[in-house]
Amino acid sequence: xxxxxxxxxxxxxxxxxxxxxLGLALDAGEVLGLVGPNGAGxxxxxxxxxxxxxxxxxxxxxxxxxxxxxxxxxxxxxxxxPGETSLYEAMTGQELLDxxxxxxxxxxxxxxxxxxxxxxxxxxxxxxxxxxGMKQKLAxxxxxxxxxxxxxxxxxxxxxxxxxxxxxxxxIRALRARGRGVLLSSHHxxxxxxxxxxxAFLVHGHLAGDAEVAGARTRLARVLEAGFERVPEGLALPxxxxxxxxxxxxxxxxxxxxxxxxxxxxxxxxxxTSLSFGGARLMAVYDALYAAGRTA
Amino acid sequence: MIAAKCWREMRLYALLYVVLxxxxxxxxxxxxxxxxEKLVEKGGQFEFLAPMQALKDFFKDAASRLEPAAFAxxxxxxxxxxxxxxxxxxxxxxxxxxTIAKERERGTFELLAxxxxxxxxxxxxxxxxxxxxxxxxxxxxxxxxxxxxxxxGYELPVGGLLQASLHSSLFVLLFxxxxxLGSVLLRTxxxxxxxxGAFVILQVxxxxxxxxxxxxxxxxxxxxxxxxxxxxxxxxTGFLLGTEVWxxxxxxxxxxxxxxxxxxxxx
Numbered sequence: 001x002x003x004x005x006x007x008x009x010x011x012x013x014x015x016x017x018x019x020x021x022l023g024l025a026l027d028a029g030e031v032l033g034l035v036g037p038n039g040a041g042x043x044x045x046x047x048x049x050x051x052x053x054x055x056x057x058x059x060x061x062x063x064x065x066x067x068x069x070x071x072x073x074x075x076x077x078x079x080x081x082p083g084e085t086s087l088y089e090a091m092t093g094q095e096l097l098d099x100x101x102x103x104x105x106x107x108x109x110x111x112x113x114x115x116x117x118x119x120x121x122x123x124x125x126x127x128x129x130x131x132x133g134m135k136q137k138l139a140x141x142x143x144x145x146x147x148x149x150x151x152x153x154x155x156x157x158x159x160x161x162x163x164x165x166x167x168x169x170x171x172i173r174a175l176r177a178r179g180r181g182v183l184l185s186s187h188h189x190x191x192x193x194x195x196x197x198x199x200a201f202l203v204h205g206h207l208a209g210d211a212e213v214a215g216a217r218t219r220l221a222r223v224l225e226a227g228f229e230r231v232p233e234g235l236a237l238p239x240x241x242x243x244x245x246x247x248x249x250x251x252x253x254x255x256x257x258x259x260x261x262x263x264x265x266x267x268x269x270x271x272x273t274s275l276s277f278g279g280a281r282l283m284a285v286y287d288a289l290y291a292a293g294r295t296a
Numbered sequence: 297m298i299a300a301k302c303w304r305e306m307r308l309y310a311l312l313y314v315v316l317x318x319x320x321x322x323x324x325x326x327x328x329x330x331x332x333e334k335l336v337e338k339g340g341q342f343e344f345l346a347p348m349q350a351l352k353d354f355f356k357d358a359a360s361r362l363e364p365a366a367f368a369x370x371x372x373x374x375x376x377x378x379x380x381x382x383x384x385x386x387x388x389x390x391x392x393x394x395t396i397a398k399e400r401e402r403g404t405f406e407l408l409a410x411x412x413x414x415x416x417x418x419x420x421x422x423x424x425x426x427x428x429x430x431x432x433x434x435x436x437x438x439x440x441x442x443x444x445x446x447x448x449g450y451e452l453p454v455g456g457l458l459q460a461s462l463h464s465s466l467f468v469l470l471f472x473x474x475x476x477l478g479s480v481l482l483r484t485x486x487x488x489x490x491x492x493g494a495f496v497i498l499q500v501x502x503x504x505x506x507x508x509x510x511x512x513x514x515x516x517x518x519x520x521x522x523x524x525x526x527x528x529x530x531x532x533t534g535f536l537l538g539t540e541v542w543x544x545x546x547x548x549x550x551x552x553x554x555x556x557x558x559x560x561x562x563x
Contacts (some may be wrong), residue, residue, distance in 0.1 A: 050410045053562045075412040082410070086403025090305070102297055103411035142407075 001064045003028055003077075003150035006047065009058035010205075011041075011048055012071045018044045020205030021057070026181040028149065031172060033196030034185040035282070037290055040202040042185040043083045046152045049183075063149045076105055081143035081152035083185070085135050091123050093138055097145075104146040107252030114174065115141045118167040132159040140241035151175060152180045157191065169195045193282035201289050208289055222260050226250045226267040227274035231260060235270050238262045298408070303429075305521055306391055310429040313387040317379055318437045320359070328367070329428045331358075350377075350519040357523065361452035364421070367450045371441055372460065372522035380464040381517055385471045388430055389492050392475025395422050397485045405563055415559050419476070426472060431465040448460035453528030459535050466543045467517045471496070473550035480558045487534050516543065525546060 004026040011019040017040040026032050034042050047053040050062050051071035060067040060074070067074035088096055101107060104276040119137035127135065136159045143153065153172075157165045165188070172182055172195050186192040192199070228248040237243065241263055242253040250267070254260035258279070268275060301311075322332075354377075357369035396419070399405040408418060428561065438461040445452045472497070480486040503512035524530050530538075 017410065047406075047562075052406060052409055054560065072412050072414050075410065080410040082403070083405040084403055084406075087407065088404055090300070099297060100407060103413050105412070139407075283355065 001028075002026060002061070003063055005061040006045075006049070007059040007061075009045070009048060009060065011044055011053060012056055017028055017050065017205055022206050024200065024207060026150070026183055028181055029176055029179045030198065031176050031182040031184060031196045032283075033192045033199040034183055034202060035189065035192070035199055035286060036185075036202035040091060041205055042202055043154050045202070046080065046083075046154050046183070046185070049152060050078065051075065054199045077148050078150040078152060079143050079146040079148045081154055081156050083158070085158070086094045087127045087135055087138060092257065093123035093130070094127050096127055096138060097123065097141060098101075099257045100142045101204070106147040107145050108147040108178075111147075111171070111175070112141075112145045114171060115144050118171055119164065133161065133164070136160055140168065144175070151178060151180055151184075151195055153182065153184045155185055155187065156227070157186055157188050165191060174290040189282040189286055199282060199285075201286070203289060222252070222254045223277065224250075224252045224254070224255065224260055224262075224264055224267070225274075225276050226252075227269065228270075228272055232270045235266070236257070237266055298418055299425045300412070300491050302395070302422045302425040306394070306426065306429055309387065309391055309394070310433075313383065313429065314433045314437075316383045316387075317433050318440075320379050320383065321375050321437050321441070323372070324379075325441065326369060328448070331370070341512060342382065353523065354481065354519045355529065361411070364452075365421055366462050368452060368456070369519075369523065371445075371457075373519055374528070375438055375441065376460050376464045376517065376522045379437075380468060381514065384430060384434060384464065384468040385496060388426075388468050388472040389475050389496065391426050391429065391491065393485045393488045393492070395426065395529065396475040396476065396479035397482060397488045401484050409563050415563075416555055419553055419555055419558050423472070423476060427469055430468050430472060434465050434468070435461045445542040450545050452526070455532070456526045456528035457529075459528075459530060459532070460522050463521065463540065463543070466540065466547055467513075469547045470513070470543065470550060473547055477550055477554040477557070480554050480561065 002025055004024070006022055006024040009019050009022040009024075010017070022045065024032075034045070036042050048055045049062065049067060051067060051074065055068065062074040063077040065074045065077060088099070091099065097129060119141055121130070121134055121138055121141075127138065130138065136156075140156060143151065143156070156168055156172075160168060172184065174195075175182055182192060184192065184196065226249070228250070230248050231245065238259050239251070240255055240259045244251045252260075252263055254263065264275060264277075354369055354373050358366050358373070396405075398406065409415065435458070438457045439454070441454060441457065442454065471492075475492050477487065482488045482491060499512045499514055503509050504512040504520070509515060520532050521539070525535070
């Protein structure tokens with residue numbers, strides 16, 4: 001049974017449509033990165049799954065449970081980290097952990113221990129004395145501890161330093177290894193790319209189709225960058241290339257692989273000191289999909 | 297757990313409420329002998345100054361040479377007409393604003409409502425604690441009048457004080473329900489406090505205008521209502537089947553509406 005299935009999910013606020021017939025499936029043991037600019041609807045999507053928002057249309061299945069018909073039962077099968085960390089500040093860290101985790105029918109004891117090691121905190125101090133990073137770590141200890149098939153993590157790396165982010169992603173990999181499904185949104189695209197099995201791009205209320213993303217990746221893969229000590233004279237490149245010079249650095253985009261290979265050979269012969277093919281990194285795909293005019 | 301959290305957050309308000317309600321009643325009782333003496337001496341002068349019939353009736357009763365009747369009138373006005381109406385309603389609005397709207401405003405509702413717990417349970421666990429915080433001091437302080445009355449040589453009936461306490465408690469719970477309803481419908485504490493505060497002020501304002509005062513909710517708890525209750529002149533059947541039925545229905549209706557809307561709304 002899949003941890004999460006969304007069918008034709010729609011949600012709007014007054015005149016603005018945020019989610020428009022969105023469909024999604026997340027397998028057990030899969031980490032799905034959810035990407036989109038601010039306001040694209042990532043948090044709205046997660047809130048609809050959790051039941052904080054009531055969708056206008058569609059179905060939400062959490063581990064096979066209809067989350068709209070049986071929201072409480074569905075929430076026994078998921079854990080959620082909100083995008084904006086707001087905790088009960090009058091409580092101590094330990095009191096907040098005890099309070100928030102007491103509602104869940106089962107906790108993953110090993111994950112509780114690993115979270116405590118990864119995110120050590122002064123649990124006898126009141127939450128109001130914590131820094132924003134410490135509050136995020138406490139919220140993560142709450143979110144990662146329940147023994148549930150689905151985890152929804154809305155910007156879990158917010159306010160975390162580099163070391164804490166690395167430990168977080170290690171924990172997410174451990175959750176994946178245990179067969180949990182993780183839906184994860186983040187603006188740290190390089191790190192998201194490392195941890196996510198798939199990435200879903202939220203565009204105009206729906207997820208960009210595989211063909212659209214693959215197209216962007218292909219376009220980006222046909223980029224060649226070369227560096228010279230100084231701009232070479234009499235350089236002859238094959239036709240069909242879009243060439244930009246930035247000082248002694250060249251960036252060329254080709255319509256096909258053969259042209260790109262031929263260009264690379266000529267650049268090497270002309271004494272290029274560096275030569276690289278543009279990898280379709282997540283950041284670049286993001287830029288391509290959300291270029292000016294694509295997003296509201 | 298949610299109830300314990302609510303109590304923890306509200307205990308200072310609860311203490312303030314007990315101190316205000318009990319303190320005002322205690323002060324009033326301590327000054328009773330002097331007050332009575334002056335009321336009797338001045339006779340109908342206060343009655344003449346009173347702006348409305350309910351207060352004219354109170355001064356007439358309190359200035360009565362029949363001491364037990366005068367004392368019952370005094371307790372009715374000080375504890376129920378003044379104390380619970382002002383302190384109880386104000387605290388109901390204050391505490392009602394400090395629950396749902398406050399949680400939503402500071403963002404903690406997302407943490408709570410994403411737990412495997414129903415919205416109905418969240419609201420109920422919060423509201424019964426508030427209801428107890430508001431109602432228990434009304435009964436406790438009212439019944440504490442009994443030993444004082446005996447010490448002064450008066451015999452107030454327990455039934456009368458219980459009836460008046462129940463009636464005034466239902467009135468406070470009605471305002472708590474209205475505030476919860478506002479808390480469900482509106483986004484911030486300021487919005488809820490403004491809306492409910494304006495409603496209360498309007499109701500009080502209407503109450504003091506003779507022609508339209510019957511449109512005020514405070515007519516349900518003015519001295520005319522407590523006048524027969526506190527001395528024990530109402531039998532329980534008549535009491536329960538009279539205004540109380542409608543008051544209970546109003547409270548239940550407002551609370552049910554708040555619960556129903558809360559279950560269906562985006563948080």
